Amino acid sequence: MLNIIQIKENPDKIIRGLEKKRFPDADQMVQKVLFLDEKRRNTQTELDRILGEINNLSKKIGQLMKEGDKQEADRIKNVTRDLKEDSKKLGILQDELENALENVLYNIPNVPHPEVPEGRTAEDNRVILQQGTIPELPEHALPHWELIEKYDIIDFALGNKLTGAGFPVYKNKGAKLQRALINFFLDEAHKKGYIEIQPPVVINAASGTATGQLPDKEGQMYQLKDEDFYLIPTAEVPITNIYRNVILKEEELPVKNVGYTPCFRREAGSWGAHVRGLNRLHQFDKVEIVRICRPEDSYGALKIMCDEVISLLSLLELPYRMVQLCGGDLGFTSAMTYDMEVYSAAQKKWLEVSSVSNFETFQSNRLKLRYKNQANKNILLHTLNGSALALPRIVAALLENNQAPEGIRIPAALVPYTGFEWIH
Protein backbone atom coordinates (compact mmCIF):
# COMPACT_ATOMS: atom_id res chain seq x y z
CA MET A 1 0.00 0.00 0.00
CA LEU A 2 0.99 3.59 -0.44
CA ASN A 3 2.71 5.24 2.46
CA ILE A 4 0.60 7.85 4.21
CA ILE A 5 3.61 10.17 4.26
CA GLN A 6 3.92 10.00 0.47
CA ILE A 7 0.30 10.99 0.14
CA LYS A 8 0.51 13.81 2.67
CA GLU A 9 3.63 15.28 1.17
CA ASN A 10 2.38 15.45 -2.36
CA PRO A 11 -1.31 14.63 -2.77
CA ASP A 12 -1.50 16.15 -6.25
CA LYS A 13 1.28 13.96 -7.54
CA ILE A 14 -0.46 10.88 -6.17
CA ILE A 15 -3.76 11.90 -7.72
CA ARG A 16 -2.14 12.48 -11.12
CA GLY A 17 -0.46 9.09 -10.85
CA LEU A 18 -3.67 7.30 -9.98
CA GLU A 19 -5.42 8.97 -12.88
CA LYS A 20 -2.71 7.71 -15.19
CA LYS A 21 -3.51 4.26 -13.87
CA ARG A 22 -7.18 4.90 -14.69
CA PHE A 23 -8.11 4.53 -11.06
CA PRO A 24 -11.60 5.94 -10.58
CA ASP A 25 -12.27 8.61 -7.94
CA ALA A 26 -8.58 9.23 -7.31
CA ASP A 27 -9.17 12.71 -5.97
CA GLN A 28 -11.96 11.59 -3.67
CA MET A 29 -9.94 8.69 -2.28
CA VAL A 30 -6.92 10.85 -1.54
CA GLN A 31 -9.09 13.46 0.18
CA LYS A 32 -10.59 10.69 2.26
CA VAL A 33 -7.15 9.49 3.30
CA LEU A 34 -6.08 12.97 4.31
CA PHE A 35 -9.28 13.53 6.25
CA LEU A 36 -9.10 10.22 8.11
CA ASP A 37 -5.43 10.70 8.84
CA GLU A 38 -5.95 14.08 10.41
CA LYS A 39 -8.79 12.80 12.55
CA ARG A 40 -6.70 9.82 13.55
CA ARG A 41 -3.78 11.98 14.63
CA ASN A 42 -5.95 14.34 16.60
CA THR A 43 -7.55 11.42 18.38
CA GLN A 44 -4.23 9.86 19.20
CA THR A 45 -2.79 13.07 20.60
CA GLU A 46 -5.72 13.34 22.98
CA LEU A 47 -5.69 9.64 23.82
CA ASP A 48 -1.97 9.68 24.58
CA ARG A 49 -2.47 12.64 26.87
CA ILE A 50 -5.16 10.84 28.87
CA LEU A 51 -3.17 7.61 29.06
CA GLY A 52 -0.19 9.58 30.32
CA GLU A 53 -2.32 11.12 33.02
CA ILE A 54 -3.61 7.71 34.09
CA ASN A 55 -0.06 6.38 34.22
CA ASN A 56 1.04 9.24 36.44
CA LEU A 57 -1.89 8.84 38.81
CA SER A 58 -1.32 5.08 38.99
CA LYS A 59 2.24 5.63 40.07
CA LYS A 60 1.02 8.04 42.69
CA ILE A 61 -1.45 5.46 44.00
CA GLY A 62 1.38 2.99 44.32
CA GLN A 63 3.34 5.48 46.42
CA LEU A 64 0.38 6.36 48.60
CA MET A 65 -0.33 2.69 49.25
CA LYS A 66 3.25 2.22 50.35
CA GLU A 67 2.97 5.19 52.67
CA GLY A 68 -0.29 3.77 53.99
CA ASP A 69 -2.47 6.71 52.93
CA LYS A 70 -5.35 4.57 51.77
CA GLN A 71 -7.88 7.40 51.84
CA GLU A 72 -6.00 9.60 49.39
CA ALA A 73 -5.31 6.58 47.21
CA ASP A 74 -9.02 5.80 47.00
CA ARG A 75 -9.78 9.39 46.10
CA ILE A 76 -7.37 9.26 43.19
CA LYS A 77 -8.77 5.93 42.07
CA ASN A 78 -12.07 7.68 41.44
CA VAL A 79 -10.31 10.23 39.24
CA THR A 80 -8.64 7.55 37.17
CA ARG A 81 -11.94 5.75 36.77
CA ASP A 82 -13.39 8.72 34.88
CA LEU A 83 -10.24 9.09 32.82
CA LYS A 84 -10.42 5.44 31.95
CA GLU A 85 -13.93 5.86 30.62
CA ASP A 86 -12.68 8.61 28.34
CA SER A 87 -9.67 6.62 27.20
CA LYS A 88 -11.86 3.64 26.33
CA LYS A 89 -14.12 5.73 24.16
CA LEU A 90 -11.21 7.39 22.44
CA GLY A 91 -9.48 4.03 22.01
CA ILE A 92 -12.49 2.65 20.18
CA LEU A 93 -12.69 5.73 17.99
CA GLN A 94 -8.97 5.45 17.31
CA ASP A 95 -9.34 1.82 16.22
CA GLU A 96 -12.24 2.69 13.95
CA LEU A 97 -10.32 5.49 12.32
CA GLU A 98 -7.26 3.31 11.86
CA ASN A 99 -9.30 0.54 10.28
CA ALA A 100 -11.12 2.95 8.02
CA LEU A 101 -7.85 4.50 6.92
CA GLU A 102 -6.21 1.14 6.34
CA ASN A 103 -9.21 -0.01 4.39
CA VAL A 104 -9.00 2.95 2.04
CA LEU A 105 -5.24 2.61 1.66
CA TYR A 106 -5.47 -1.10 0.89
CA ASN A 107 -7.76 -0.35 -1.99
CA ILE A 108 -5.61 2.32 -3.59
CA PRO A 109 -3.22 0.92 -6.19
CA ASN A 110 0.41 1.85 -6.59
CA VAL A 111 1.28 5.01 -8.49
CA PRO A 112 3.05 4.59 -11.84
CA HIS A 113 6.56 5.90 -12.31
CA PRO A 114 6.56 9.20 -14.27
CA GLU A 115 8.12 7.49 -17.29
CA VAL A 116 5.29 4.98 -17.61
CA PRO A 117 3.43 5.81 -20.82
CA GLU A 118 -0.16 6.99 -20.79
CA GLY A 119 -2.75 4.56 -22.01
CA ARG A 120 -5.89 2.66 -21.20
CA THR A 121 -5.43 -0.97 -22.20
CA ALA A 122 -2.90 -3.48 -23.48
CA GLU A 123 -3.40 -1.87 -26.90
CA ASP A 124 -1.54 1.17 -25.62
CA ASN A 125 1.51 -0.71 -24.35
CA ARG A 126 4.80 0.21 -25.90
CA VAL A 127 6.96 -2.34 -27.70
CA ILE A 128 10.50 -1.56 -26.57
CA LEU A 129 12.40 -4.10 -28.59
CA GLN A 130 11.93 -7.21 -30.69
CA GLN A 131 14.56 -9.86 -31.34
CA GLY A 132 14.91 -13.21 -33.06
CA THR A 133 13.49 -14.44 -36.29
CA ILE A 134 9.93 -15.53 -36.57
CA PRO A 135 10.02 -19.00 -38.12
CA GLU A 136 8.30 -19.72 -41.40
CA LEU A 137 6.22 -22.77 -40.70
CA PRO A 138 5.02 -25.08 -43.44
CA GLU A 139 1.34 -25.34 -44.41
CA HIS A 140 0.54 -28.28 -42.21
CA ALA A 141 2.02 -26.76 -39.04
CA LEU A 142 0.13 -27.68 -35.91
CA PRO A 143 -0.79 -25.62 -32.86
CA HIS A 144 0.76 -26.91 -29.63
CA TRP A 145 -2.47 -28.50 -28.38
CA GLU A 146 -2.32 -30.84 -31.35
CA LEU A 147 1.42 -31.40 -31.08
CA ILE A 148 1.16 -32.52 -27.47
CA GLU A 149 -1.33 -35.19 -28.53
CA LYS A 150 0.66 -36.21 -31.53
CA TYR A 151 3.78 -36.84 -29.43
CA ASP A 152 1.85 -37.86 -26.30
CA ILE A 153 3.66 -35.50 -23.96
CA ILE A 154 0.89 -33.56 -22.22
CA ASP A 155 -2.56 -34.90 -21.44
CA PHE A 156 -5.41 -32.52 -20.74
CA ALA A 157 -8.11 -35.18 -20.67
CA LEU A 158 -6.25 -37.02 -17.96
CA GLY A 159 -5.96 -33.80 -15.98
CA ASN A 160 -9.72 -33.36 -16.30
CA LYS A 161 -10.17 -36.80 -14.79
CA LEU A 162 -7.83 -36.15 -11.87
CA THR A 163 -8.82 -32.58 -11.12
CA GLY A 164 -10.57 -30.54 -13.77
CA ALA A 165 -9.91 -28.22 -16.67
CA GLY A 166 -6.61 -26.39 -16.56
CA PHE A 167 -4.67 -29.04 -14.68
CA PRO A 168 -2.71 -30.88 -17.37
CA VAL A 169 -0.70 -34.04 -16.85
CA TYR A 170 2.84 -33.98 -18.27
CA LYS A 171 4.06 -37.33 -19.54
CA ASN A 172 7.12 -38.92 -21.13
CA LYS A 173 9.38 -36.35 -22.73
CA GLY A 174 6.83 -33.70 -21.78
CA ALA A 175 7.49 -34.36 -18.10
CA LYS A 176 11.21 -34.41 -18.65
CA LEU A 177 11.04 -31.16 -20.61
CA GLN A 178 9.36 -29.51 -17.64
CA ARG A 179 12.08 -30.71 -15.31
CA ALA A 180 14.76 -29.61 -17.76
CA LEU A 181 13.35 -26.11 -18.08
CA ILE A 182 13.05 -25.68 -14.33
CA ASN A 183 16.64 -26.75 -13.76
CA PHE A 184 17.89 -24.66 -16.64
CA PHE A 185 16.18 -21.54 -15.30
CA LEU A 186 17.38 -22.15 -11.75
CA ASP A 187 20.96 -22.75 -12.86
CA GLU A 188 20.98 -19.60 -14.97
CA ALA A 189 19.73 -17.57 -12.02
CA HIS A 190 22.32 -19.17 -9.79
CA LYS A 191 25.03 -18.09 -12.22
CA LYS A 192 23.80 -14.52 -11.84
CA GLY A 193 24.11 -14.65 -8.08
CA TYR A 194 20.60 -15.48 -7.00
CA ILE A 195 20.11 -17.56 -3.86
CA GLU A 196 17.68 -20.41 -4.39
CA ILE A 197 14.64 -20.68 -2.13
CA GLN A 198 12.16 -23.50 -1.96
CA PRO A 199 9.18 -21.99 -0.16
CA PRO A 200 5.83 -23.40 0.93
CA VAL A 201 3.16 -23.28 -1.76
CA VAL A 202 0.49 -22.63 0.87
CA ILE A 203 0.43 -19.23 2.55
CA ASN A 204 -1.57 -17.51 5.27
CA ALA A 205 -3.66 -14.36 4.92
CA ALA A 206 -0.96 -12.15 6.44
CA SER A 207 1.41 -13.11 3.64
CA GLY A 208 -1.22 -12.59 0.96
CA THR A 209 -1.99 -9.15 2.35
CA ALA A 210 1.62 -8.05 2.58
CA THR A 211 2.39 -8.63 -1.09
CA GLY A 212 -0.93 -7.17 -2.19
CA GLN A 213 -2.88 -10.21 -3.36
CA LEU A 214 -5.33 -9.54 -0.56
CA PRO A 215 -7.75 -7.95 -0.51
CA ASP A 216 -7.38 -6.98 -4.17
CA LYS A 217 -7.28 -10.44 -5.75
CA GLU A 218 -8.92 -12.64 -3.15
CA GLY A 219 -11.13 -14.32 -5.75
CA GLN A 220 -8.13 -15.28 -7.86
CA MET A 221 -6.52 -17.50 -5.24
CA TYR A 222 -7.55 -20.99 -4.24
CA GLN A 223 -8.48 -20.96 -0.59
CA LEU A 224 -8.23 -23.96 1.71
CA LYS A 225 -11.43 -25.10 3.27
CA ASP A 226 -10.57 -25.68 6.91
CA GLU A 227 -7.81 -23.16 7.44
CA ASP A 228 -7.24 -19.55 6.59
CA PHE A 229 -4.67 -20.56 3.97
CA TYR A 230 -4.31 -20.01 0.25
CA LEU A 231 -2.46 -21.75 -2.55
CA ILE A 232 0.18 -19.40 -3.90
CA PRO A 233 -0.51 -17.72 -7.26
CA THR A 234 3.25 -17.13 -7.62
CA ALA A 235 6.46 -17.72 -5.68
CA GLU A 236 6.63 -13.97 -5.26
CA VAL A 237 4.28 -14.25 -2.31
CA PRO A 238 6.19 -16.63 -0.02
CA ILE A 239 9.63 -15.42 -1.10
CA THR A 240 8.89 -11.74 -0.60
CA ASN A 241 7.18 -12.51 2.71
CA ILE A 242 10.41 -13.97 4.03
CA TYR A 243 11.31 -10.34 4.51
CA ARG A 244 8.11 -9.31 6.25
CA ASN A 245 8.95 -7.36 9.42
CA VAL A 246 12.64 -7.43 8.68
CA ILE A 247 15.22 -4.68 8.98
CA LEU A 248 18.17 -5.51 6.76
CA LYS A 249 21.69 -4.23 7.12
CA GLU A 250 22.88 -2.13 4.22
CA GLU A 251 25.63 -4.65 3.42
CA GLU A 252 22.99 -7.39 2.97
CA LEU A 253 21.66 -5.53 -0.07
CA PRO A 254 20.72 -6.20 -2.73
CA VAL A 255 18.83 -9.36 -1.86
CA LYS A 256 18.57 -11.68 -4.86
CA ASN A 257 16.37 -14.75 -4.50
CA VAL A 258 15.12 -17.26 -7.02
CA GLY A 259 12.56 -19.96 -6.48
CA TYR A 260 10.74 -22.59 -8.44
CA THR A 261 7.16 -23.35 -7.43
CA PRO A 262 3.96 -24.51 -8.99
CA CYS A 263 1.49 -21.63 -9.18
CA PHE A 264 -2.25 -21.86 -8.69
CA ARG A 265 -4.73 -19.44 -10.15
CA ARG A 266 -8.49 -19.61 -10.31
CA GLU A 267 -8.57 -17.31 -13.33
CA ALA A 268 -12.18 -16.63 -12.51
CA GLY A 269 -13.91 -14.94 -15.39
CA SER A 270 -11.06 -15.18 -17.85
CA TRP A 271 -11.80 -18.58 -19.33
CA GLY A 272 -12.79 -18.94 -22.94
CA ALA A 273 -11.96 -20.24 -26.38
CA HIS A 274 -8.96 -17.90 -26.75
CA VAL A 275 -7.11 -19.68 -23.97
CA ARG A 276 -6.78 -23.11 -25.49
CA GLY A 277 -4.05 -25.54 -24.58
CA LEU A 278 -1.23 -24.21 -22.49
CA ASN A 279 -2.13 -20.56 -22.90
CA ARG A 280 -3.86 -20.35 -19.55
CA LEU A 281 -3.87 -22.93 -16.77
CA HIS A 282 -5.02 -23.25 -13.18
CA GLN A 283 -1.76 -24.87 -12.18
CA PHE A 284 1.55 -24.14 -13.85
CA ASP A 285 5.24 -24.09 -13.06
CA LYS A 286 7.26 -20.95 -12.79
CA VAL A 287 10.71 -19.86 -11.72
CA GLU A 288 10.59 -16.45 -10.12
CA ILE A 289 13.36 -13.98 -9.41
CA VAL A 290 13.00 -11.48 -6.58
CA ARG A 291 15.21 -8.53 -5.75
CA ILE A 292 15.20 -6.21 -2.79
CA CYS A 293 17.29 -3.09 -3.01
CA ARG A 294 17.74 0.49 -1.93
CA PRO A 295 15.31 2.96 -3.52
CA GLU A 296 18.06 4.64 -5.53
CA ASP A 297 19.07 1.29 -7.04
CA SER A 298 15.70 -0.11 -8.00
CA TYR A 299 15.34 1.13 -11.56
CA GLY A 300 18.83 -0.06 -12.38
CA ALA A 301 17.83 -3.42 -10.90
CA LEU A 302 14.69 -3.49 -13.05
CA LYS A 303 16.80 -3.05 -16.15
CA ILE A 304 19.19 -5.82 -15.09
CA MET A 305 16.33 -8.20 -14.39
CA CYS A 306 14.87 -7.54 -17.83
CA ASP A 307 18.25 -8.35 -19.36
CA GLU A 308 18.41 -11.54 -17.34
CA VAL A 309 15.02 -12.66 -18.62
CA ILE A 310 15.95 -11.74 -22.16
CA SER A 311 19.11 -13.81 -21.96
CA LEU A 312 16.99 -16.88 -21.15
CA LEU A 313 14.78 -16.26 -24.16
CA SER A 314 17.71 -15.92 -26.51
CA LEU A 315 19.32 -19.07 -25.13
CA LEU A 316 16.05 -20.83 -25.88
CA GLU A 317 16.24 -19.36 -29.40
CA LEU A 318 12.74 -17.98 -29.19
CA PRO A 319 11.65 -14.82 -30.97
CA TYR A 320 10.62 -12.36 -28.29
CA ARG A 321 9.66 -8.80 -27.70
CA MET A 322 9.73 -6.55 -24.67
CA VAL A 323 6.71 -4.45 -23.92
CA GLN A 324 6.38 -1.61 -21.45
CA LEU A 325 2.96 -1.58 -19.87
CA CYS A 326 1.01 1.65 -20.06
CA GLY A 327 -0.57 3.22 -16.99
CA GLY A 328 -3.97 1.62 -17.51
CA ASP A 329 -2.59 -1.90 -18.01
CA LEU A 330 -0.25 -1.79 -15.03
CA GLY A 331 -1.00 -4.18 -12.18
CA PHE A 332 -2.40 -3.05 -8.85
CA THR A 333 0.90 -3.19 -6.99
CA SER A 334 3.33 -2.14 -9.70
CA ALA A 335 5.03 1.19 -10.40
CA MET A 336 6.59 -0.01 -13.64
CA THR A 337 6.32 -3.28 -15.53
CA TYR A 338 7.92 -4.79 -18.58
CA ASP A 339 6.33 -7.85 -20.13
CA MET A 340 8.35 -10.30 -22.17
CA GLU A 341 6.43 -12.05 -24.91
CA VAL A 342 7.43 -14.93 -27.13
CA TYR A 343 6.02 -15.55 -30.57
CA SER A 344 4.08 -18.76 -30.86
CA ALA A 345 4.29 -19.38 -34.58
CA ALA A 346 1.36 -21.70 -35.19
CA GLN A 347 -1.07 -19.68 -33.11
CA LYS A 348 0.49 -16.60 -34.71
CA LYS A 349 0.31 -14.91 -31.33
CA TRP A 350 2.59 -13.17 -28.85
CA LEU A 351 2.41 -14.90 -25.49
CA GLU A 352 3.39 -13.25 -22.23
CA VAL A 353 5.99 -15.41 -20.51
CA SER A 354 7.39 -12.96 -18.02
CA SER A 355 6.38 -9.83 -16.23
CA VAL A 356 9.13 -7.87 -14.54
CA SER A 357 8.00 -5.20 -12.10
CA ASN A 358 9.27 -2.63 -9.68
CA PHE A 359 6.88 -2.19 -6.77
CA GLU A 360 8.96 0.55 -5.18
CA THR A 361 7.78 0.75 -1.56
CA PHE A 362 4.25 -0.47 -2.20
CA GLN A 363 4.95 -3.96 -0.90
CA SER A 364 7.66 -3.05 1.60
CA ASN A 365 5.31 -0.64 3.31
CA ARG A 366 2.91 -3.47 4.07
CA LEU A 367 5.75 -5.88 4.68
CA LYS A 368 7.50 -3.43 6.97
CA LEU A 369 10.65 -4.27 5.08
CA ARG A 370 13.37 -1.72 5.76
CA TYR A 371 17.09 -1.24 5.99
CA LYS A 372 19.17 0.82 8.36
CA ASN A 373 21.11 3.48 6.51
CA GLN A 374 24.38 5.21 7.46
CA ALA A 375 22.50 7.72 9.58
CA ASN A 376 20.93 4.80 11.48
CA LYS A 377 17.53 5.58 10.05
CA ASN A 378 15.11 2.89 8.88
CA ILE A 379 14.29 3.28 5.19
CA LEU A 380 11.65 1.35 3.28
CA LEU A 381 13.26 -0.80 0.60
CA HIS A 382 12.13 -1.35 -2.97
CA THR A 383 10.98 -4.81 -4.04
CA LEU A 384 11.07 -6.18 -7.57
CA ASN A 385 10.25 -9.46 -9.16
CA GLY A 386 9.94 -11.15 -12.48
CA SER A 387 9.20 -14.52 -13.99
CA ALA A 388 12.29 -16.26 -15.23
CA LEU A 389 10.31 -17.92 -16.61
CA ALA A 390 6.73 -19.21 -16.64
CA LEU A 391 6.82 -22.62 -18.28
CA PRO A 392 3.61 -23.42 -20.16
CA ARG A 393 3.77 -20.71 -22.79
CA ILE A 394 7.48 -21.33 -23.26
CA VAL A 395 6.61 -24.95 -23.93
CA ALA A 396 3.85 -23.88 -26.30
CA ALA A 397 6.22 -21.68 -28.30
CA LEU A 398 9.01 -24.26 -28.30
CA LEU A 399 6.68 -26.92 -29.63
CA GLU A 400 5.13 -24.77 -32.29
CA ASN A 401 8.24 -22.94 -33.47
CA ASN A 402 10.53 -25.95 -33.49
CA GLN A 403 8.24 -28.43 -35.19
CA ALA A 404 9.81 -30.22 -38.14
CA PRO A 405 9.15 -33.35 -40.14
CA GLU A 406 11.50 -35.29 -37.80
CA GLY A 407 9.73 -34.08 -34.67
CA ILE A 408 10.33 -31.22 -32.30
CA ARG A 409 13.82 -29.85 -32.01
CA ILE A 410 15.12 -29.03 -28.51
CA PRO A 411 17.27 -25.86 -28.39
CA ALA A 412 20.96 -26.57 -27.81
CA ALA A 413 21.08 -24.81 -24.41
CA LEU A 414 18.45 -27.19 -23.11
CA VAL A 415 19.83 -30.46 -24.42
CA PRO A 416 22.19 -31.00 -21.47
CA TYR A 417 19.11 -30.84 -19.28
CA THR A 418 16.71 -32.94 -21.35
CA GLY A 419 19.23 -35.52 -22.47
CA PHE A 420 17.51 -35.64 -25.87
CA GLU A 421 17.62 -33.43 -28.93
CA TRP A 422 14.28 -34.32 -30.42
CA ILE A 423 10.78 -35.16 -29.34
CA HIS A 424 9.37 -37.63 -31.79
Next chain:
RNA sequence: GGAGAGGUGGCCGAGUGGUCGAAGGUGCUCGCCUGGAAAGUGAGUGUGCCCCACAAGGGUACCAUGGGUUCGAAUCCCAUCCUCUCCGCCA
Protein backbone atom coordinates in the same frame (compact mmCIF):
# COMPACT_ATOMS: atom_id res chain seq x y z
C1' G B 1 -4.42 -36.71 17.96
C1' G B 2 -3.38 -37.43 23.79
C1' A B 3 -0.31 -35.78 28.26
C1' G B 4 3.13 -32.25 30.10
C1' A B 5 6.47 -27.89 29.76
C1' G B 6 7.20 -23.34 27.57
C1' G B 7 7.05 -18.70 24.21
C1' U B 8 10.86 -11.99 27.29
C1' G B 9 15.26 -7.28 23.41
C1' G B 10 20.23 -9.59 17.54
C1' C B 11 21.23 -14.03 20.76
C1' C B 12 21.27 -16.32 25.83
C1' G B 13 18.69 -15.38 30.20
C1' A B 14 16.43 -12.99 34.98
C1' G B 15 11.95 -11.11 36.30
C1' U B 16 4.94 -13.94 39.42
C1' G B 17 1.00 -7.18 40.45
C1' G B 18 3.61 -0.98 41.13
C1' U B 19 8.96 3.58 39.80
C1' C B 20 10.14 -2.61 34.20
C1' G B 21 11.45 -0.96 27.70
C1' A B 22 12.59 -4.61 31.20
C1' A B 23 18.63 -7.12 35.67
C1' G B 24 22.88 -9.90 34.04
C1' G B 25 25.63 -11.94 30.10
C1' U B 26 26.77 -12.03 25.00
C1' G B 27 26.92 -9.82 20.24
C1' C B 28 27.37 -5.16 17.63
C1' U B 29 29.09 0.31 17.16
C1' C B 30 32.35 4.25 18.73
C1' G B 31 36.55 5.52 22.03
C1' C B 32 40.79 4.44 25.49
C1' C B 33 44.77 0.97 26.10
C1' U B 34 48.56 -1.77 22.38
C1' G B 35 54.05 -1.70 17.75
C1' G B 36 49.61 -4.64 16.16
C1' A B 37 46.10 -8.01 18.09
C1' A B 38 43.92 -10.54 22.27
C1' A B 39 42.70 -9.36 27.13
C1' G B 40 41.17 -5.11 29.83
C1' U B 41 38.35 -0.59 30.04
C1' G B 42 34.53 3.77 29.06
C1' A B 43 30.11 5.03 26.41
C1' G B 44 26.23 3.73 23.19
C1' U B 45 22.99 0.02 21.16
C1' G B 46 14.68 -2.19 19.72
C1' U B 47 10.15 -0.86 16.84
C1' G B 48 5.53 1.71 15.50
C1' C B 49 2.67 5.93 16.25
C1' C B 50 1.71 11.08 18.31
C1' C B 51 3.50 16.34 19.62
C1' C B 52 7.53 18.84 17.16
C1' A B 53 11.08 21.29 12.02
C1' C B 54 11.34 13.74 9.27
C1' A B 55 16.54 18.17 14.81
C1' A B 56 16.87 18.16 20.08
C1' G B 57 13.39 16.85 23.45
C1' G B 58 8.83 14.80 25.19
C1' G B 59 4.45 11.40 25.15
C1' U B 60 2.21 6.67 24.09
C1' A B 61 2.00 1.55 22.75
C1' C B 62 4.63 -3.02 22.21
C1' C B 63 7.72 -8.99 26.85
C1' A B 64 3.95 -14.97 20.81
C1' U B 65 -1.29 -13.01 19.11
C1' G B 66 -6.16 -11.30 20.58
C1' G B 67 -9.42 -10.34 24.61
C1' G B 68 -10.32 -9.79 30.10
C1' U B 69 -9.42 -8.58 35.59
C1' U B 70 -7.05 -4.21 38.20
C1' C B 71 -6.09 2.58 39.96
C1' G B 72 -1.78 -0.23 37.94
C1' A B 73 -0.02 -6.48 34.16
C1' A B 74 5.92 -9.20 31.12
C1' U B 75 3.82 -10.91 35.86
C1' C B 76 -3.22 -12.98 37.19
C1' C B 77 -7.58 -15.10 33.94
C1' C B 78 -9.61 -16.78 28.97
C1' A B 79 -9.01 -17.95 23.76
C1' U B 80 -5.84 -18.70 19.58
C1' C B 81 -1.11 -19.71 17.31
C1' C B 82 3.68 -21.68 17.74
C1' U B 83 7.94 -24.51 20.02
C1' C B 84 9.91 -28.53 22.98
C1' U B 85 9.48 -33.55 25.63
C1' C B 86 6.84 -38.24 26.01
C1' C B 87 3.00 -41.38 23.78
C1' G B 88 0.11 -42.50 19.33
C1' C B 89 0.08 -42.20 13.97
C1' C B 90 2.96 -41.69 9.68
C1' A B 91 5.92 -40.09 3.95
